[in-house]
Amino acid sequence: MLPDRHSRSMLPIPDRPAPGLTTYDAKDPDTHYPPIEPLRPPDGAPNVLIVLIDDAGFGSSSAFGGPCQTPNAERLAANGLSFNRFHTTALCAPTRQALLTGRNHHSVGMGSITETATSAPGNSSLRPNTKAPLAMTLKLNGYSTAQFGKCHEVPVWQSSPMGPFDAWPSGGGGFETFYGFIGGENNQWDPALYDGTTPVEPPATPEEGYHLTEDLADHACTWIRTQKALMPDKPFFVYFAPGATHAPHHVPPEWADKYAGAFADGWDVQRERTFAKQKELGIIPADAELTPRHAEIPAWDDMPAALKPVLEREMEVYAGFLEHTDHHVGRVIDTITDLGILDNTIIYYIVGDNGASAEGTVNGAFNEMANFNGMAALETPEFMAAKKAELGSPSSYNHYAVGWAWAMDTPFQWTKQVASHWGGTRNGTIVHWPNGITERGGLRSQFTHCIDIAPTILEAAGLPEPTMVNGVQQTPMEGTSMLYTFADATAPERHDLQYFEMFGNRGLYYKGWSAVTKHRTPWVMLGGTLPAFDDDVWELYDGRIDYSQAHDLAADDPDMLATLQRLWLIEATKYNVLPIDDRGVERATPEIAGRPTLIQGTRQLLFPGMGRLSENSVVSIKNKSFSVTAEIVVRETGAQGVIIAQGGRFGGWSLYAKNGRAKFVYNVLGIQEFAVEADRSIPAGLSQVRMEFAYDGGGLGKGGEVTIYYGGVAAGSGRVGATQAMIFSADETTDVGYESGTAVTPDYTPAGSRFTGRINWVQIDLGDDDHDHLIDPEERLRIIMARQ
Numbered sequence: 052m053l054p055d056r057h058s059r060s061m062l063p064i065p066d067r068p069a070p071g072l073t074t075y076d077a078k079d080p081d082t083h084y085p086p087i088e089p090l091r092p093p094d095g096a097p098n099v100l101i102v103l104i105d106d107a108g109f110g111s112s113s114a115f116g117g118p119c120q121t122p123n124a125e126r127l128a129a130n131g132l133s134f135n136r137f138h139t140t141a142l143c144a145p146t147r148q149a150l151l152t153g154r155n156h157h158s159v160g161m162g163s164i165t166e167t168a169t170s171a172p173g174n175s176s177l178r179p180n181t182k183a184p185l186a187m188t189l190k191l192n193g194y195s196t197a198q199f200g201k202c203h204e205v206p207v208w209q210s211s212p213m214g215p216f217d218a219w220p221s222g223g224g225g226f227e228t229f230y231g232f233i234g235g236e237n238n239q240w241d242p243a244l245y246d247g248t249t250p251v252e253p254p255a256t257p258e259e260g261y262h263l264t265e266d267l268a269d270h271a272c273t274w275i276r277t278q279k280a281l282m283p284d285k286p287f288f289v290y291f292a293p294g295a296t297h298a299p300h301h302v303p304p305e306w307a308d309k310y311a312g313a314f315a316d317g318w319d320v321q322r323e324r325t326f327a328k329q330k331e332l333g334i335i336p337a338d339a340e341l342t343p344r345h346a347e348i349p350a351w352d353d354m355p356a357a358l359k360p361v362l363e364r365e366m367e368v369y370a371g372f373l374e375h376t377d378h379h380v381g382r383v384i385d386t387i388t389d390l391g392i393l394d395n396t397i398i399y400y401i402v403g404d405n406g407a408s409a410e411g412t413v414n415g416a417f418n419e420m421a422n423f424n425g426m427a428a429l430e431t432p433e434f435m436a437a438k439k440a441e442l443g444s445p446s447s448y449n450h451y452a453v454g455w456a457w458a459m460d461t462p463f464q465w466t467k468q469v470a471s472h473w474g475g476t477r478n479g480t481i482v483h484w485p486n487g488i489t490e491r492g493g494l495r496s497q498f499t500h501c502i503d504i505a506p507t508i509l510e511a512a513g514l515p516e517p518t519m520v521n522g523v524q525q526t527p528m529e530g531t532s533m534l535y536t537f538a539d540a541t542a543p544e545r546h547d548l549q550y551f552e553m554f555g556n557r558g559l560y561y562k563g564w565s566a567v568t569k570h571r572t573p574w575v576m577l578g579g580t581l582p583a584f585d586d587d588v589w590e591l592y593d594g595r596i597d598y599s600q601a602h603d604l605a606a607d608d609p610d611m612l613a614t615l616q617r618l619w620l621i622e623a624t625k626y627n628v629l630p631i632d633d634r635g636v637e638r639a640t641p642e643i644a645g646r647p648t649l650i651q652g653t654r655q656l657l658f659p660g661m662g663r664l665s666e667n668s669v670v671s672i673k674n675k676s677f678s679v680t681a682e683i684v685v686r687e688t689g690a691q692g693v694i695i696a697q698g699g700r701f702g703g704w705s706l707y708a709k710n711g712r713a714k715f716v717y718n719v720l721g722i723q724e725f726a727v728e729a730d731r732s733i734p735a736g737l738s739q740v741r742m743e744f745a746y747d748g749g750g751l752g753k754g755g756e757v758t759i760y761y762g763g764v765a766a767g768s769g770r771v772g773a774t775q776a777m778i779f780s781a782d783e784t785t786d787v788g789y790e791s792g793t794a795v796t797p798d799y800t801p802a803g804s805r806f807t808g809r810i811n812w813v814q815i816d817l818g819d820d821d822h823d824h825l826i827d828p829e830e831r832l833r834i835i836m837a838r839q
Contacts, residue, residue, distance in 0.1 A: 055093045061519040062183075062191040064090065090193040091285060093513035097484065098396040099189075099288045100387065101504065102380050103150070104373070105143060105201065105297040108407030108474065110322070110461030111373060115402065115479035116329030117459065118313060118321060119373040123381030124481060127400050131483030132493045132537065135334055138500045138560075139405050139478050141470035141553045143235060144176075144203040146404040146501050147292070151184045151204075151224070153505030153528035155550070157627040158182065163554060164235065165207050167638040170645025173627030176206045178218065183520040185505040187225030189288045192514050195278050197228035199271045200292035203235050208647040210234070211668040212250055212661075221247045226290070230270045234665070237294045237782045239263045239301030240445040241699070241793045243663055250663035252791060256802075257445040262303065264293045268379035272386040279390050286512075291383055295376040296369065298411060298419060298450035302443050306371030307364075314366040317351025317359075318454035319344065321366075325461040333494065334479075335462060340601035342464045347572050348457050349413055358414060361435040361442075365415045365451035368443040369459075394485040397511055399504060403478040407459035409466035409573045411450030417441070418448045420701050421720050424752065424777045429722065445793075446721075448701050448781075453574055462599040470553035471567035471590075473600055487511060488537045495536045497544035498560060502530030510534045529626070550622035555584065555633035559619040563595040566615035570633060581633055589616060653817040657695065659810040662786035666778065669697065669785045669815070672704075674776055676746040676755065676818025679706050682739050684809040690733045692806035693790045693799065694740065695813045698779030700793035706742050708733060708806070709798055713759050715742050716796040717771045724796065727757040727769030738762060744771070746818065752776035787813055 057064050074082045111117040114124035114133070139146040144164045145156035152159050157173035159182050168176035178184070186196045198220045205218045210233050216222025220229035230246050237243060240257040244250070255261035271291055278287050314321060322341065329335045344350065354362060380400070387393050411419075412427065417438045421429050441447045456466045463474035470476055480499075482488065509516060510532045517525055531546040551558040555570030568587040591605040591612040605612050623629050637643040648667075655670040681694045689711035696705035704717045711732035717725045733740060741760040747753040752774050759767040783792045790804040 055513070057090075059192055060515050060517055062188065062517045062521070064191070089285075092189075092193045095395075096194075096286050096512040096514070097486065098286045098387070098392055099508055100383065100396055101150075101290050101399045101401070102383075103147070103290070103292040103401050104376060104403055105292070105294055106405065106408040106467060107296050107373060107403035107478070108456065108459035108461075108466070109403070109463060109477050109479050110325045110329070111407060111459040112377075112402045112479055114481065115334050116325050116332050117461070118325065119370040121374060121377035121402070123377045123384060124400055124402065126381075127384070127398060127481045127483040129492050130485070131398070131481055131488055132490065132495050133334065134480040134482065134495045134499055136496050136498050137401070137478055137480035138476045138498070138549070139403065140501065141405045141468055141475035141551065141556070143297070143404045145553070147202075148178060148204050150501040150504055151186065151290075152178065152182050153185060153502050153530045154182050154526075155502060155529050155626045157552070158529060161204065162552070162628070162632070165203065165205065166235075168206060168644065168646045169632060169638060171627075171630060171632065173629070174632060176204075176646070178204070180521070180523045181526050183517065183525060184225050185508065186220075186288060186290070187223075187520060188509070188514070188517055189512070190225050190227060191520070192512075193285065195282060195285055195287040196226045197271070197274050197287065198224070198226040198231065198290040198292065199229075199267045199274075200231040201237070201294045202229070202231060202233050205233050206646070207667050208649045210665060211649055212248070212663060214248065216248050219248055228274060231267065231292070232294065232782070234782065236297045236299070237263065238299060238448070238792070239294065242294075243782050243784055243792060250791075262301070264295050264376055264379045267291070267293050268382045271383050275383070275386050276390065279392065288508075289383075291380065293376055293379070296373045298408065299448040300365075300368050300372045300443055300450065301445070301447075302368060302372040302375045304443065306375045307368045307443050308371070309374070310367040310370045313370070314363045317354075317362075318458035319351045321458040322461045325458065329462065336598045338596070339462060339598040341462045342599050342601050344457065345464065347575075348453055351454060354454075355432055357436060358432045361432070361439045362415060362452055362455075364439050364442050365449065366455045368449065369451050369455065371443070396484065397487065397508065398481075398483040400481040400483070401478060401501075402480065405478070406463075406465070406467040406469070406475040407456040408450070409453045409456040409468070411452055411456070412574060413453050415452040415455075416450045418701055418720060419450055420448060420775070420778065420780065424702075424720065424775045426720065426752075429720070446700070464600060465569065466573060468553055468573035469556050469569055470551040471556045471558040471569045475553070475556070476551055482533070482537070484511075484537070490540070493540060495540060497533075497536050497542065498546050498549070499533050499536070500530065500546060500549055502528070503533050503546055504530070506530045506532040507534050548618070548622070550619055550626065550628065552623065552628050552631065555581070555587075555631055557619060557631070559615050559622065560594075561615055561618055563593065564611060564615060565592045565594055565600065566590070566612055566619065567592070567600070584631055584633075591615070655815045657787050657813045657815070659788040659806075662784065662789065662791055664785040666780075670817065672744075672815065672817065673774065674746065674751050674753075676744055678741060678743045678816045678818075679813065680739060680741045680816070681706070681813045682737070682811040683733070683806070684737050684811070685733050685735050686808050687735050688807075689735075690806070690808055693786065693788065693804045694806060694810060695785070695787050696790040696795050696804075697785040698795055699783035699790075700795070701783070702775050702779045703783060703795045705790065705795040706740070707799065707804075713740050713742070713761070713766065714798070715757055715759065716798070717774060718795045719773050719775060723773060725754075725769075725771040726796070727759060727767060727771075729759045729761070729767035731766055733761060
C-alpha cells in the first residue's frame with residue numbers, strides 16, 4: 052500500500068503543484084506532467100451507512116427483546132456487534148447534531164430543539180464553524196456523501212425556502228445530496244419534501260401507495276447504485292434518517308394488522324414480557340432488574356375499559372410502523388449486498404435518537420392537532436372508539452399513549468426528554484462491518500455515546516481529525532472512537548465520563564456510576580411548579596452491578612453522590628450547559644428567548660409560485676381579525692383554483708375560486724368546515740378579490756364574520772363558527788396559486804388546485820384587535836415540545 056501523500060489536517064486539502072521543468076513547446080520530449088488524480092481517501096477506507104430510527108426506545112425492537120419485529124436489525128446483529136450501553140441525548144435534534152459533529156450537543160448549540168433556541172451559546176441552535184460536521188470532513192477527503200430523511204438541525208428562522216442554507220444538509224452540512232424534510236416530524240402519507248434546498252412534491256399519492264419511508268429508501272438505493280456505477284473506487288457516506296417512528300404513526304394497515312391482539316394485556320405485562328426476552332437473548336445482564344412504574348404513568352388496569360381497544364390499536368399501529376421501517380432499511384442494506392460491497396461497509400443501525408416518545412398524552416391521540424389547539428376534550432373515548440379503524444391511515448395524525456412509551460423503554464425508568472435516566476438516553480445500537488469485525492453476533496457493553504460515531508468512522512477510514520476546515524481552526528472532537536471495542540469485548544472502556552442534560556433533567560456517568568436528577572415530566576406541559584435546581588432530588592446508581600438503575604444508593608454513599616454532582620457541574624461549565632434553562636414561557640417567545648424571527652409586522656406580501664412556507668414563514672392570522680387581498684387576472688372562461696391556502700386536511704384555510712366564484716373555507720381540525728361563497732362570479736380581466744374576517748374576540752379560537760369583496764364591492768358573506776388558536780399543522784404549509792400536501796377542503800385536490808388565471812400578488816393584513824397576547828405562553832411551549 053502506497054503512503055498517503057495528502058496533508059489531510061487542513062481541509063480542503065491545499066493544492067501543491069509539483070516543481071519541475073516547464074518547457075516552451077508541449078511537443079518537447081521533456082514535457083511531462085503527472086496525470087490528474089481525483090481525490091480519494093486512504094486506500095481501504097470503508098463505505099459508511101448510518102441508520103437512525105426516530106423515537107424508538109431500547110425495548111422496542113426485537114433485536115433488543117422488544118415486541119416490534121425488526122428482522123433486518125436482527126440480521127445485522129447476528130453478523131455484527133450489539134451495543135447495550137450506547138447513549139443519546141434524550142431528544143432528537145440534539146442527538147442528531149451531536150452524532151454528525153462528534154461533539155456534545157451544547158457544544159454545537161443544540162441544548163434542546165431549534166424551536167426553543169435562546170441566545171445562550173449552548174442553546175442557540177447555531178453550530179459554531181469551529182466544529183465542522185463529519186460529512187464535510189469526509190467529502191473534503193474524497194467521499195461521496197448523501198442524506199435521506201429528517202433534518203431537525205436548521206434554526207427556525209432559517210427554515211424557509213430562502214434559507215440561508217448554512218445549516219441545511221446540502222448547504223453547509225457537507226452532504227452533496229439531500230432528499231427529505233426539514234423539521235421535527237412529517238406526514239408519512241403527504242410529506243413536505245426538499246431535494247437539496249428546493250421544495251418538491253411526493254412522486255405519488257397515498258391512494259397510489261405512496262409512503263415516505265419507502266420513498267426515502269427508493270432514493271437511497273438509487274443513489275448508492277448510481278454512485279457505485281459511476282465511482283466504484285470512491286467510498287460513500289450515507290446517512291439514512293427516516294422520520295419513522297416519530298408521530299404521526301402512519302403505516303399501511305396490513306403491517307399493523309400483523310399485531311392484532313398482541314397487546315391486549317397492556318403495557319405493564321408487555322414490560323414483563325420484553326424483560327424476559329431481553330434476558331433470554333442475553334442482551335441485558337442476567338442479574339438486571341425491571342424498574343417499577345412511576346405514579347405519573349397510569350397502570351393498564353386503571354385505564355377505562357371502553358378505551359382499551361383503542362389503546363391496543365395504537366400500539367399495533369406503532370409496532371407495524373417500526374417493522375415497516377425496518378423492512379425499508381433492509382432494502383438499503385440489500386442494495387449494498389447486491390453490489391458486493393457489504394464486507395467493506397460500516398453500518399451503524401441505531402434504534403432510536405432518544406427513548407420512546409411519551410408526548411402522546413396518557414390516552415394517546417387520533418389527531419395531535421386537537422390537543423395542540425386546546426381541544427383535546429373533543430377526543431373522548433367514544434370519539435377515539437369511532438376512529439379506531441382509521442389509526443395509521445391518511446385521515447389520522449396519531450400517537451400512542453404514555454404507557455406504551457414506557458413499555459418500549461424496558462427495562463429502564465422514564466422516556467424521551469428525560470436525560471437523567473437510561474429510559475431517555477439508552478438506545479440499542481448495532482454495528483456491522485465484516486472487514487473490520489471478525490466476531491459474529493457479539494455483545495459489547497462498554498459505555499458509548501452518539502458523539503463517539505464520528506471519531507470511529509474517521510479512525511476506520513484512516514483519516515485525521517482536521518485542524519482547519521474552510522479556513523477556520525477546529526476544536527477537537529469530544530467523542531471517543533469505538534473502534535477499540537470491535538476486536539475485544541473485554542477491553543476497558545475509554546469513554547468513562549459523560550454529562551447529560553435536557554430541560555433541567557440531568558445526570559452524569561463516571562466509571563460505571565451515575566448520578567441523576569429528574570427535574571420535569573415530559574407530558575406535563577402545563578400547571579405545577581418546577582422546583583429550584585438546587586432543590587432537585589439526586590439519585591445514585593452503581594452501574595457495575597445495577598444495569599437498569601433499579602437501586603438508588605444516594606442515602607448509602609453520599610460522598611460518591613457529591614463527587615459526581617461536582618463533576619457534573621465541571622462538565623456543564625466545560626460544554627456550555629450553563630446556564631441550565633428550564634424556562635417555558637420565555638423560551639417559547641422568540642423576543643424573550645433572544646432568537647430571530649423571520650416575519651415581523653402586520654402585513655405580508657406574497658407572490659404566485661411561492662409555496663411550502665412553514666407557519667414560521669407566514670404572518671400569524673390566529674385569534675384576530677385579518678384580511679386577504681389578491682390581484683388576479685381572470686380568463687373569459689372564468690376562474691378556478693387556489694389563490695392562497697394555509698394548512699391542510701387537519702386544519703387550515705383556503706381562498707379559492709370554484710365554478711367562477713370566490714370561496715373561503717376554514718377547516719377546524721378536519722372535524723368542522725365553515726364555507727363562505729360569493730353570490731356571483733369574479734369578473735373577467737384584472738380584478739381584486741378580498742376576504743375580510745372580523746374576529747369575535749373574547750378569547751382564543753373564537754369565530755367571526757366573513758365578507759368577500761370584488762373590487763371593493765361586497766359579493767358575499769357568512770360566518771366561521773370556530774378557529775384554531777395555536778397551530779394548523781406540524782408540517783403543512785402555505786402556498787400561493789396552488790395547494791401542496793393535503794387539501795384544506797374536498798372541493799379540490801392538490802393535483803388539480805392550480806389557479807387557472809394569473810395572480811399578480813396576494814397580501815395578508817392583520818387587524819388591530821390583536822388577541823394573540825391572550826395565548827398562554829406555556830401552551831406555546833407544549834406545542835413546540837410535542838412537535839420535536
